[in-house]
Every structure is written in C-alpha cells, then in structure tokens.
Amino acid sequence: MNQLEKQGILLESGTNELEIVMFQIGNNTFGINVLKVREIINPLPITGTPNGHEHVEGVIRLREEVIPVVNLAKVLHLPDSENPEQDKFIIAELNKMKVAFHVHSVSRIHRISWEQIEKPSELSQGNMGHTIGIVKMEEMMALLLDFEKIVVDINPDTGLSVERVKALGVRQRSDKRIVIAEDSAILRKLLQDTLHEAGYDRLQFFENGKSAWEFLQSLTKDEIENKVDLVITDIEMPLMDGHHLTLKIKESQLLEHLPVVIFSSLISTDLFHKGEKVGANAQISKPEIVQLVETLDQLVG
Template identity: 65%
Template sequence: MEIRENKGILLESGTNELEIIEFGIGQDSFGINVIKVREVINPLPLTRTPKGHPCVMGIIQLRGEVLPVIDLAKVLGYPPSEHPGQDKLIIAELNQMKVAFHVHSVARIHRISWGQIEKPDEFSRGLESSTTGIIKMDDERFILLVDFEKVVVDISPESGINLGRMKELGPRKRSDKRILIAEDSMILRRLIQETLEEAGYVNLTFCHDGSEAWNYLEGLTRDNADVTKELQLIITDIEMPKMDGHHLTKRIKEDKQLNKLPVVIFSSLITDDLQHKGAAVGAEAQVSKPEIVQLVKVIDSLVL
C-alpha cells in the first residue's frame, strides 16, 4: 500500500478531517494518521541489533535507507502475533525520522472528523500514556489512536525536545509578549512552557486542543476589542482532538478580528511533503518538532 502516491486519499487542508489506517494488535483495533504513513509493506529480512532497546526488533533496509523496526505489540503490552503470516510493517515519518512499526494486521482506511475523537482520560485513566484519542465507529467498535511520537521518544529520547539546546541562543531578556499555545500532550505542554520561559516568554496561555483555543479567541473578540493588544502570537500543534491545528489556523485567518495574529504550526508532521498544508491555511511559519530552538527564533522574528 503506497500511501503518498494515492492522491485520492490525502485531504485538503483545514477541513477538520483526517484519514486513519486501521490496524490490529491482538484482538484490538488501533489507528495511525495517514499523513504520517509512507507505505504499508510485508515484513522484510531483519537484522538484529545487539544491546538495543527491548521494543526494537532490529533494522531493515528499504530502498537504500536503514530503518529501525519497533515491535508495537511489545510497546503496548500485547503478546506476539498469533498469525505471523498476516503481520505488516507500517513505514512512518515523524519527528524528522522514518520508522517501521511492526503490527499484526492492517484493515482499511477511514475518513473521520477530529470532532469524533475523544481524549482517552474521558474514558479510561489507563490509556493516556499510550494513546492520543479514542474513536467510536458507526459499528460500535472503538479505534485507539496510538501516540507514535511518544513511542519513538521513549525509545530514543534524543529524538524529542532537548531543553539543553537553548544554550545556543545565549542570554535572553524577559518579554511581555502574550502567546497562546494549543497542544494536547500534557508532557509537551510542560516542555514547551519550560522552553519558552527559558527564552524569556513568560506570558503563556495553554489550551488542550484547537476547539478550546478557538473558544478562548472568540472570547477575546466579543467586545470588538483590538485582539492584538491582548495576544501577540499563536502556536498550535496539528493533531488534536475536537479541532486540529490546520482547521484552527484556517478559522483564525478567515476572521476579520483575528487574522492579524501570527500563527506558528509546531508539529512532528512538518515535512517537505506536507509544508503546503500549513501554507494553504495561512500559517506564518511551520516548525518541525523537536526543533525547539528554531521555534524560539521564529517567535522572535514574529513578535519583535
């Protein structure tokens, strides 16, 4: 299954929709956003890596590239596949890395709205550490969206946000600029807060998803006030329940009171192939996670 070449699969920007590939681990159903996926293939010959992470099965070579293979069943606490002949590799690109995720089966592609996705803590306290959302399908099944970025960072911490790199920027002055951040990950909210405060940006407001951010922005416009005096910049992730970052950006840029506010998209989905999606909805800048120093430089350029 070659995802990127099937132009009918990829959605236009800002519709608040996504398409997911449903896959199976054991008897349960999980999902991954199509735009993270390069292709789905049968398992390739595997080279074991000594003293590697227990969830890394080894490495494969695919078209001249060497990719780690992550055993998603082991990550999620499931036993090995009972039908290995059905196993698949999902080749994904995120956090500027290509990774192969070993799964037990691949079913089909579904088109859904971000509004259909609920945060896992609204259903079960045990799911927050491994999933970003829960989708209730029309046939009463649930599909869990795996937090693939967290899976990769847990295995390879150097691929995540590194606060130590802030030293590259040298001494910083405190700024009075007000910034709104839409980010659904509790861990990333904390890291972004620590980073921006280290960079001198201390007037921060955090929202858990695009819908909460939009409600906050609507509150600023009710009195026809000059919104730019209350807020100077917006940072948003892309993948968020209720409303994604592309749709949030589109609504901001279509609003006559809000469209002067600069929007920076900060996401693991910023790749050369996907830059056009953020540009299409009017974002002033797009920065790939985990390039936190670049994010600060972009903020500096937009608010000073």
C-alpha cells in the same frame, strides 16, 4: 498492500478531517494518521541491534534506507502475533525520521472528523498512556496512538530539549503573550520549560484547537490587543486540528493579523502546502525548538 494507496488521501486543507489507517494488534484496533504513513509493506528480514531498546526489534534496509523496527505489541504490553504471515510493517515518518511499526494486520483507511475523536480521561491506564484519542465510529472504536511519545520514550534525543535553547545564550525576558494549542500534557510541560528558558513567560495553553478557538473568539478587539500576540498550534488534536484552527483565525477579521506558527511532527516537504493554504505564518517540525524560538523572535520580537 505493498504501497499505501494515496489517491483518496485528503487534498483539502483546514476541513477538520483526517484519514486514518486502521490496524490490529491481537484483538485490539488502533489507528495512525495517514499523513504519517509513507507505505505499508510485508515484513523484511531484521538485523538485530545489540544493546538496543527492548521495544526495538532491530533495523531493516528498505531500498537505500536503514530503518528501525518498533514492535508495537511490546510497547503496548500485548501478546505476540498468532498469525505472523499476516503481520505488516507500517513505514511512518515523524519528527524528521522514519520508523517501521510492526503490527499484526492492517485493515482499511477511514475518513473521519476530529470531532469524532475524544481525548482519553486522566484515569485511563495501560494502553491509554500511549493514546492521543479514542476514535468513535458507528461500527467500532479504535485508539489513535501517540507515535511521537512512543519514539521519544525509546530515544529521548528526538524530543524537545531545554539544553538546545540554553545554547542560544542569555535571553531577555519578553512581554509577548502566546496562546498554545497542544494536546499532549508532556509536550505542554516541555514547551513551557523551553520557552521559559528562551524568555517567553506569558504562555496560555489549551488542550486542543477547539478550546483555543473558543477562547480567541470570545475576546473583544481590545482584549485581543492585550491578551494575544501570537498563536502556536500542533496539527493533530482531538475535536479541532491545527490546520482548521489556523484557517478560522485567518478568516476572522478580528484575529487575522495574529501570527500563527504550526509546530508539529507532521511538517514535511509533502505536507508543507497544507499549512500554506490555511495561512500559517510559519511551520516548524518538532523537535526543532531552537528554530521555533528564532521564529518567535522574528514574528513578535
């Protein structure tokens, strides 16, 4: 499979469904959101990078681009491939950068609902530390990996940074109340720190779109006016994704006036239209935290 076949990719927006590419490392099955995948190729010659990270094998040249290769077996502390001739490189794009993830084989694309994905428990260890969800299907289970965390662990500069916000100078404290749906505990803490530095203290976090929606729809008109001024949402979240959350907010007579900002590693030229279709007021790619702050200033300042 040299090129990812995209004819069957979801074109609708806000359906709370996603398509995932299933792949194997050793005897373990994992998944990656099709929206992150640009293509799947046979391995290319790798040029080593001296003093590089232990999980990075080197770089490849794909057409005119130089792309780092991340060995997922090393990331997950799993054995090397027993059948290298079956190995594949999944070329992914996230946080405005391309990465080749080295896997042992690729099986097929599955279309599922976010409701079929459970968040790993706090007690989970090992590979679960790199997992955003457990995919439950009739014939199998798979782990949906946190590829953003994998990349940020290798290169912290690709993550959110309080220092970038400090460059904006002294900020006034804001009384605006912001609801944030973000499933990553690490990113929730980083968002709290960076937005606090930007003057936004009144933040209410939810682990997924479903929890945020249940909170929002429980509010009366008066409570909405007193408790919420804006919503920030990730896209990829168990139970309910950010596009579906945005759609439900914009379809609600009581909530449709609320500005919704999608803050996700999946924002790209190709996918921007999905957020537009569900009514998002702004869409910003992680880790552009300064752009997020400037957008908040415009929408609720």
